[in-house]
Amino acid sequence: MFADQSSADKLSKAAATFEAAHPGVKVKFTGTSGTDWNDFFSKLLTQIAAGNAPDIASVATEGLQLFAAKGLAEPLDDYVKRDASELKSYFADVHPALVEAMMYQGHLYELPTDFNAGNMFYSTSLLESAGVGQPAADWNKDDFYNIAKKVSAGGGNTVGYDWVVRLWGSWTSWMYANGGNLLTEGKWDGGDWLWNTFYPNDPAAAHRKGGWRWGDPTANSAPVIESLDYMIQLQKEGLSPKPDIGGGNTLQGLFASNKIGTAIGGGFWAGGLHNAGMASGSFDVQYFPKWRTQRHLFGAGGYGIFKSSKNKDLAWEFVKTLVSAKNLDLLFPGNVTTFPRKSMMTAERYAANGPKNWHVFHDTLTQFDNTAPIPAPPYYNAMAIALNKRTTQAMSSGNAKSALDGLQRDLETAAKTG
Incomplete structure (x- = not known):
């Protein structure tokens, strides 16, 4: 993940639920620091080339298409279709613009865990x-x-x-x-299965497709x-x-x-x-x-699974637990991001430290429907x-x-x- 090791170590609490449900399995968070996302991605690509790819990596909008186009990332489509009933409450709480930003060539590669407009x-x-x-x-x-x-x-x-x-x-x-x-802005075809399953009556999803196609x-x-x-x-x-x-x-x-x-x-x-x-x-x-x-404009974050992982099914089960409200709070303590789940963005969360106008963080997506990654x-x-x-x-x-x-x-x- 894009952080120093000290910060990465603090996130072990977010793995507690998963580890309790999977005895004998231990999740290790490894931090990689850098000036910005491109620096982090360069280090991650070097690590992969050396045969030391992790099972999962935190990849923001900046790198989603980079890893997907290189064939390094595993599409989540089949997992999401299989576990659709379990994920309906999550997608109902997440704006479709964030989900579309995590798609490439019609496939979904990450579940959004955070974003910032x-x-x-x-x-x-x-x-x-x-x-x-x-x-x-x-x-x-x-x-x-x-x-x-x-x-x-x-x-x-x-x-x-x-x-x-x-x-x-x-x-x-x-x-x-x-x-x-x-x-030049365009959209990839595809994604109908996702929009029809999770956003069938949502006007904000009416024009969504299979991800942004940059021309x-x-x-x-x-x-x-x-x-x-x-x-x-x-x-x-x-x-x-x-x-x-x-x-x-x-x-x-x-x-x-x-x-x-x-x-x-x-x-x-x-x-x-x-x-x-x-x-x-x-x-x-x-x-x-x-x-x-x-x-x-906005950028979103999530956790992608690498094709090279020998533990893809377990990796998916872990990624799935990370988008619960409880674990998102553990991943991002202290209002250091905007949560993708609308229900988590409350006055109570910002009451002590501000800002007073906190609602703009998430409302940017709904007030300006042309907002894009x-x-x-x-x-x-x-x-x-x-x-x-x-x-x-x-x-x-x-x-x-x-x-x-x-x-x-x-x-x-x-x-x-x-």
Whole structure:
């Protein structure tokens, strides 16, 4: 799993129910750390190539198609069909957008255990000091700009906005809101058995198919260039600094130190900011602002079974236990993610530490039905490296078009070579 070993060891409690039902079987959690998901996946692929593949691995949206396309992951279709009656309560509690994100070429590869949409966190004290009100659910890009400008004017090395160079929750959130994407969007055929079985009367499942089919690169299309240009504008005006490359937790320390007015984060930021020392009420969250649209992006997580496993049936029984409410709480203590099960997202859960507007974490899926997963094709690792490189180039040179022309070439090459 993508964590240090100390964190992985703490998850052994989530295996207790399974181990009690299977005497003699012991689950070992192994942590692998890294800068971001592509780093983790590279290490996991090296481990597999050396003949040391685990039975199960935590794989987020970023890597699902990577492992499925390489034939390394085991489809769960037959298991899910067999145990449909047992899983009905789970699927009834999980939004179909999350399930579709775990499909590839018509097959289901993971049961979602968590997800995070790219919402906007803000410092309530910095906004108050700047004399601006807290943003409304229907706020837009101009509202955001005015807030960032007034917060930045306060001085003290405080900026109105900060962000991280990566695929999830980066300038890519602006790209989605602007109606753009790095790749052409499509859907794989298939999946009818799942939608008809678990979501027969759910309007949110009416247009679902067999997973996202990422097509030709569109990295230098007008909406994409305009979105990255906006980041350059904010930097030139002193409303945001030069961004760092890092994971989703990179900015939490600066945010907790009241150096950032607004930043993109998901449900995992709630627990992260609390752990960084922020008190309830000192921060809050809102939907991402509207540009041409108010479309959000998200990433989901789950546990996949490797084809090489000699214990696939046991692995499935274990994976199945992980999506119970009890075990999800054990996997993700302290509000360090957004639970896929709607029933787990309650006011009581966030009452002590916040944020007050916690409901946006899950409601993003229902309020904005065009919300979609980040573009993560089978060549995700090459894509992530190229995105980081070309974004850094754009922010250093001030020329978004030139950098994105380069990214277009990078992605076209990666798509051909796999």
